[in-house]
Every structure is written in C-alpha cells, then in structure tokens.
Amino acid sequence: MKIAILGFGTVGSGVYEIAKTLKNIEVKKVLEKDLSKINIATDSYDEIINDKEIELVVECMGGLHPAYEFIMKALQNKKSVVSANKAVIAKYLDEFLKTAKENNVEFRFEASVGGGIPCLAGIQKIHRIENIDKFYGIFNGTSNFILDNMYRFENEFVTSLKTAQKLGYAEADPSADIDGYDVTNKVIISFALAYDGFIKNEFPCFTMKNITKEDILYFKKQGFVAKYIGEATTKGNKYEASVMLNLFPINALEANVLSNYNIVTVQSHTMGEVKFYGQGAGKLPTANAIIQDILDAQTKISFNPISIGKKYTYSSNLFKHKYVIRSNEELKGNFEKLDKDGNNLYHYTKEITQTDLLKLVEEKDYLVVKLNEVLV
Numbered sequence: 027m028k029i030a031i032l033g034f035g036t037v038g039s040g041v042y043e044i045a046k047t048l049k050n051i052e053v054k055k056v057l058e059k060d061l062s063k064i065n066i067a068t069d070s071y072d073e074i075i076n077d078k079e080i081e082l083v084v085e086c087m088g089g090l091h092p093a094y095e096f097i098m099k100a101l102q103n104k105k106s107v108v109s110a111n112k113a114v115i116a117k118y119l120d121e122f123l124k125t126a127k128e129n130n131v132e133f134r135f136e137a138s139v140g141g142g143i144p145c146l147a148g149i150q151k152i153h154r155i156e157n158i159d160k161f162y163g164i165f166n167g168t169s170n171f172i173l174d175n176m177y178r179f180e181n182e183f184v185t186s187l188k189t190a191q192k193l194g195y196a197e198a199d200p201s202a203d204i205d206g207y208d209v210t211n212k213v214i215i216s217f218a219l220a221y222d223g224f225i226k227n228e229f230p231c232f233t234m235k236n237i238t239k240e241d242i243l244y245f246k247k248q249g250f251v252a253k254y255i256g257e258a259t260t261k262g263n264k265y266e267a268s269v270m271l272n273l274f275p276i277n278a279l280e281a282n283v284l285s286n287y288n289i290v291t292v293q294s295h296t297m298g299e300v301k302f303y304g305q306g307a308g309k310l311p312t313a314n315a316i317i318q319d320i321l322d323a324q325t326k327i328s329f330n331p332i333s334i335g336k337k338y339t340y341s342s343n344l345f346k347h348k349y350v351i352r353s354n355e356e357l358k359g360n361f362e363k364l365d366k367d368g369n370n371l372y373h374y375t376k377e378i379t380q381t382d383l384l385k386l387v388e389e390k391d392y393l394v395v396k397l398n399e400v401l402v
C-alpha cells in the first residue's frame with residue numbers, strides 16, 4: 027500500500043522509520059514545509075490528493091486546523107486516514123466517520139489514546155461482547171511524569187515541570203497536559219468506543235497544576251499517591267465523567283505507574299477489571315500504533331464496528347464519591363474529617379455528587395482530589 031505522511035516531526039518520522047522495515051507499506055510522499063528534511067517531501071497537499079496511487083494518508087500535524095480540512099479532503103477523495111491527533115478527533119469524530127463511510131474508506135485513530143498501548147482496540151474487543159461499566163486511567167504521560175517526579179524526588183511542581191520539558195515530554199506551553207484538555211479529549215474518544223456515543227467537553231475538568239510538594243508529602247504520610255485521572259461511566263442515557271487528581275493507596279497499580287507511562291482500566295461484567303499499561307507517548311510507540319492502524323485499514327479488520335449514534339446527556343448527580351479539598355480557610359459543610367498540616371486544611375467529604383462538589387469549591391483555586399474506589 028502506498029501512503030503519504032502529513033508532517034515529519036517526531037511521530038511522522040517514527041511512522042516513516044517503521045514503515046521502511048515493512049514490505050507492504052511504502053511511504054510515497056511526506057507533506058512538509060521544510061523540503062530538505064526528506065527527499066520525498068512536498069509542500070503541496072494537492073500533489074498528495076491528486077496522486078491516485080496513494081491510498082492512505084497519515085495525519086501527524088496536530089492541532090485543529092488545517093488538520094480538520096486535510097483529513098476531510100483525503101476522505102472525500104477516497105483515501106483512508108489514520109490520525110493520532112486527539113484534539114481534532116475529539117471535536118470532529120462524527121464528521122470523519124460519516125465521511126469515511128460515505129466514501130467507503132477507513133478512518134482510524136488508535137494512536138490518539140494511550141500512544142502505543144492498544145487500549146482503544148481493547149475497549150472495542152471487550153465491548154463487542156458486553157457493555158462496559160466504566161473506564162478510568164492515567165491518560166497523560168507528561169502529568170504523570172510531573173507527579174511521579176514530585177513524589178519520588180520531593181520536588182516542587184515547577185521543578186518537575188521543567189525536568190519534563192527538558193526531557194521533551196512537556197510542550198513549551200504545557201497547558202494541554204497539566205490543565206486537562208489532553209485527557210478530556212482522550213476521555214471523549216474512549217467514550218465513543220466504549221459507549222457508542224459522541225459526548226462533548228461538558229464534564230468537570232480540574233487542573234493538576236495547583237498540587238504542591240506539601241500536598242504530595244501530606245498524602246504520602248496518609249499512604250496515598252496522587253495521579254491525574256480521566257474517567258467515564260454511564261447509567262441509561264446519562265453519563266458522568268471527570269478529569270481530576272485521584273488518590274490511590276500506595277499498593278494500587280496506578281500508584282506505581284512511574285515516569286511518563288500510562289495505564290487505562292476498563293471494567294465490565296465478565297472481565298472484571300482489565301488494565302492496559304505502557305508508553306502513552308513518544309516517537310516509536312505512537313508510530314507503532316499508527317502502523318497497526320494502517321495494516322488494519324488495508325484489511326478493514328474491526329473488533330467492533332464503530333457507531334456513535336447513541337445520545338447521552340451529562341449528569342452531575344448520577345453517582346456519589348468521596349473527595350479531599352485543600353484550602354487555607356475552613357470551608358462550610360458537613361465533612362467526614364478535617365486535617366491541618368502546616369497552613370493547609372484538608373477537608374474529607376462524605377459521599378457527595380459532582381453537583382455538591384462543584385458547589386463546595388465554586389470557582390476557587392482549591393486543590394480538589396477524588397478518593398479513588400480502586401480494587402486492591
């Protein structure tokens with residue numbers, strides 16, 4: 027199969043590197059402004075679109091535009107598309123799938139969640155037999171690196187963030203990673219495959235950037251490790267989801283996910299808990315997932331045909347959970363426990379709904395952490 031790669035950055039060059047080792051994939055063109063990067067580079071997308079030999083386009087540009095237009099144009103011109111671009115998929119998945127179907131081509135996106143970990147394929151495979159009760163996990167490598175670095179080396183947030191940037195994990199503008207937009211997109215995409223519905227960015231998303239070294243050390247003393255978690259579950263045609271810090275007991279698997287690794291857990295009736303663990307980012311792991319999609323697009327293999335037509339509404343009153351809120355002032359409310367550590371007050375809530383939680387914290391800059399109901 028002859029393919030084109032849009033963008034020759036980290037992931038695009040990784041796809042090229044792996045494709046070179048395979049007989050059945052030939053990279054014919056690379057869309058790249060800097061023509062000196064590779065001898066098959068072109069800066070004209072039309073050249074790729076008009077090339078009848080190119081059957082599939084790999085989109086590795088990132089961002090919403092022109093990624094959206096390029097993906098649509100490829101599909102409309104009967105070329106399959108493989109993308110790792112979470113932002114554009116979380117926004118336009120319905121359009122991409124519809125256009126792919128109308129043109130009898132494939133739109134695949136395994137690498138957009140969990141990088142090299144085949145967690146979307148895993149979700150599809152579990153879901154072809156039964157409903158998925160819940161999924162949750164560490165979906166972002168950069169934020170996990172920061173939390174792990176703070177925990178193990180007792181660093182301040184800024185120090186760990188700088189190390190993550192130095193190692194090339196975090197972007198120069200790290201807000202997608204630490205404010206939760208990246209995890210939100212990954213929850214939306216995973217939800218589509220787990221529950222056959224396309225939800226919007228309308229569920230609570232708490233930044234992780236206000237956690238301090240003092241918080242981490244306090245939680246450590248209590249036997250907890252903080253991890254940045256995305257999760258979703260449904261009840262009938264309603265759903266609950268969140269992106270926020272969770273506390274795990276130190277012997278939980280999540281608590282022991284180090285560095286920039288990811289772990290995604292899927293719960294269902296017959297399987298109980300299944301955990302997908304591995305490298306959620308990086309050149310070759312992400313490129314590996316893209317190559318898998320290219321091979322599956324060739325044979326049109328699908329563990330469970332994707333349909334996202336079910337309608338769900340977000341509800342903040344579906345389930346109750348326990349949370350810890352850290353502030354410098356005493357909050358009004360009926361708490362289970364109040365702990366003082368230095369200048370910090372840690373309020374342990376009873377089981378409350380998301381509605382109650384949002385009322386308690388309002389728009390304030392408190393640290394909000396969920397006590398995860400993990401099975402250990």
Ligand code: HSE
Binds near residue numbers: 308
């Ligand atoms: N910035 C993302 C992360 C890349 O750190 O996980 C992979 O989606």
